[in-house]
Amino acid sequence: MTDTFAPENGDARTARIVPAAELESLRAKIGHVNRTAFQAEPGECLVLPDGPVDALIGAGPANGPFDIASAAMSLPEGDWRLEALPEDWDPTQTQIALALGGYAFTRYRTPPRKPARFAPIQGADIADAARIVAGAFLTRDLVNTPAADMLPTQLEAAARTLAEAHGASVSVVTGDDLLTQNYPMIHAVGRASTDAPRLIEMEWGDPAHPRVALVGKGVCFDSGGLDVKGATGMRLMKKDMGGAANVLGLASIIMDTALPVRLHVLIPAVENAISGNAFRPGDVLASRKGLSVEIGNTDAEGRLVLADAITRACESDPDLLIDMATLTGAARVALGPEVMPYYTDDDALSDGVMAAARLVDDPLWRMPLWDGYDSWMDGEISDLNNAAEGGFAGSITAALFLRRFARDAKAWMHFDIFAWNPKSRPGHPAGGEMMGARALYDFLKRRYG
Known part of the structure; x- marks a missing residue:
């Protein structure tokens, strides 16, 4: 992140x-502004030919630092220094927002320009900003990479590279060894x-430090299995490992901070593909926890692999x-693409x-683990069914399914992210x-730091 x-x-x-x-008060002080269409909209930039500063950055209602984040690509390339911040804006969060606004995915093509760079803002924790931005860029790069390369x-x-950089250890159970070591649902989904x-x-x-476990759904591509998705539903399924990508990004921040925790990252990594040995609707799978799971829909596979990893x-x-997972479309129907639901008791x-x-402008919303719906996940010939009938409360029922496997945890949170x-x-x-x-890092830093 040196650049x-x-x-x-x-x-x-x-x-x-x-x-x-x-x-309006600015117009009276800088006459050139009156000859432009500059309206101080969020991220709108105006380069001045002469004046007290070299450029203006619109902040709109100035609700927070992300109001100016697009300046990284609106200002000309080069190095910039902010004159001052609006009242109540956090310097570190402003530094992060501007850097995140300059991200580009460069694996397959060279971007047309470089982002503007901003000098450290007075009062900003530049080391913390750098590690958060690095974690976010890692997450974005992993999600953006097509399944053929991910x-x-x-x-x-990717996990091994991250571990090596921070002195972490990695162990992997692969293929049929998943059966001998009792991860039957991870094996069934990916076989x-x-x-x-x-x-x-x-x-x-x-x-000796408090143990924190992060579980990330790593479905690297989701065809839907034998309950195959349509073309539109399948188009973005390279991102179905977004939970794993977010967990790895968060882990990178935690390790770079040297947060006093014992970190345990678990990623069940599979492709939900179609072939003669694919698991089927109506199959009953064993699980690591000992609960039997009837398959109501092979496209509800993420909760299956998560269940073994949570156990x-x-x-x-x-x-x-x-746990973090791109788990349900129902979450997007409920809250859209910008606000992420989470669950905890x-x-x-x-x-x-x-x-x-x-504090960090990372929108979340708590959803209910509604006990009245828990029986919807009961199976007819098994302990559980992986897909409740009727289509109601899809994000809640998925969370309730996972709760059956997380009951032994002292404290558990499930994030159904996009x-x-x-x-x-x-x-x-x-x-x-x-x-x-980003919100979880801020919370963990306060809880354990």
């Missing part, structure tokens, strides 16, 4: 943030692929267990995470996205 920020004492042009409420083998390689299913585990930190995480008795835990989400921006908005370019993980 993300301009040098602290280097040559840089100056830019002034202009909230919309201050535009199947379980490549996802394992039809030519790229073998696997459970990736990463351990880092002092064993494994609980066996190590973590102080906190968090722990009110104090929820309050802490929501407070963190507000991991994708359908269109660009300030600080959030279209494509893969880190969602919920």
